[in-house]
Amino acid sequence: MDSRWWSHALFYQVYPRSFRDSDSDGVGDLDGVSAGLDYLESLGVDAIWLNPVMVSPMADHGYDVADPRDIDPLFGDLAAMDRLVEAAHARGIKVTMDLVPNHTSSAHPWFQAALAAAPGSAERERYIFRDGAGPDGSRPPNNWLSIFGGPAWTRVTEPDGSPGQWYLHLFDAEQPDLNWDNPEVFADLETTLRFWLDRGVDGFRIDVAHGMAKPPGLPDMPTAKPEMLLAEMDDDPRFNHDGVHDIHRAIRRVFDDYPCAVAIGEVWVYDSEQFSRYVRPDELHLGFNFRLVRADFDARDIRSAIENSLAAVDLVDAVPTWTLANHDVERPPTRYGGGTAGLARARAMALVMLALPGAVFLYNGEELGLPNVDDLPDEALQDPVWERSGHTRRGRDGCRIPMPWSGETPPFGFSDHPDTWLPMPPEWAALTVEKQLADPASTLAFYRRAIGLRRAREEFSGSAVEWLDSPTDVLVFHRSGGLVCVLNAGAVPIPLPEGEVLLASGPVLDGTLPPDTAAWLV
Known part of the structure; x- marks a missing residue:
């Protein structure tokens, strides 16, 4: 088996509650994902990434985990997960x-025990x-704000009924941050990792992979903005501290016992050298680099994003990752302007x-x-950002x-x-x-x-990627295997380079590439 299958894989992110519903409750589930595997196989995906399906009160749609070693009934049960893994593996x-x-x-047994215990207790030290x-x-102990809006601290009532200590939650109040200086925390995570890997899961996407280690002493932020957006985490002083790398090295040692499994980090870090640390040989196998997601539909901006991503992984001989969308950002056709032009640009960027x-x-x-x-x-909005921002940000x-x-007609x-x-x-x-x-x-056929x-x-x-000469609003690069990719992000058609057009994101007429269009040539 290829232990580095992930180095060239196409992952398909499944947001389980939105993929397919098998039990007619209006919410997607694991058996719904299994029912869609033939579709995913025909699309040509190599792997799926499931957003959280573990036991959760769903304050943040599963990113508030109450039991990391069981499946939430909303999505099914462990047997449904086993069925999905088996059926997916049968399709490669x-x-x-x-x-x-x-x-x-906050419903996790550990946190409930912490609330029932006294300040300074072992339960609170988690x-x-x-x-x-x-x-x-x-x-509050300092001026930190929640990524979702409002304060990052909530005060508790002590067991004797008196006003008590405060606990940190960089996200929602129902998502208390763990203390990664406590060895119990990693020991429990290792148990979770082995639980799922032993059941046949092929790896994990690690949420907020740059966030577990907090700055020593929890100092005030120089500037506490009234709104801290998810996409601003890259320059947030509460993230990306050296201690997080010890955590990832410990995680990697677990993965080394499962040589075909992959650890993928959500790393909101844009400095190339800083990012590269997360994908050193003894840390994550892959790290999400979000520069391409944040790039405008502009040839120079797109090239800069690609160069940054390649430079970061080249520092440590790691594998680059690419994505244009996920469950936290605006969908590409809208982000690139909406309507016909937005869709055309999204298709071009896909190429x-x-x-x-x-x-x-x-x-x-x-x-x-x-x-x-x-x-x-x-009244339909469910993202905690809506409530925590005082109804000023509509969320995701x-x-x-x-x-x-x-x-x-819906529900289609x-x-x-x-x-x-x-x-x-x-x-x-x-x-x-x-x-x-x-x-x-259709876009699907494309x-x-x-x-x-x-x-x-x-x-x-x-x-290897080699950049070829091109006009200001055009991007042309050569892949070392022989492919040439051309993107016209300008306002007028351009002549295509010599070669056979393998595929284009829109009509190619008389050897010219229209605006908002990309093509592959060989």
């Missing part, structure tokens, strides 16, 4: 899970409890991404060209709408229940899997062709 598809080591749910500031301890060496991550529905749904009614629900599979084959966990827009009737499979000009070529053609081999 790997299965990776989300791991949330920075914090637990988390980050501190006395409050001021003579009566009524102010750029798939032409690059390394591992690629697609987000469910990306292959359908789904846009963000930004007009959800207020717009990129998490369930997948449209078939039919002319996603569920038998008419009321899905987030409402589906009627205009998605034109974007269903069923309709796009029947249309050779992705299937692109992925198939990436898997089959020798031109996609080789790890």
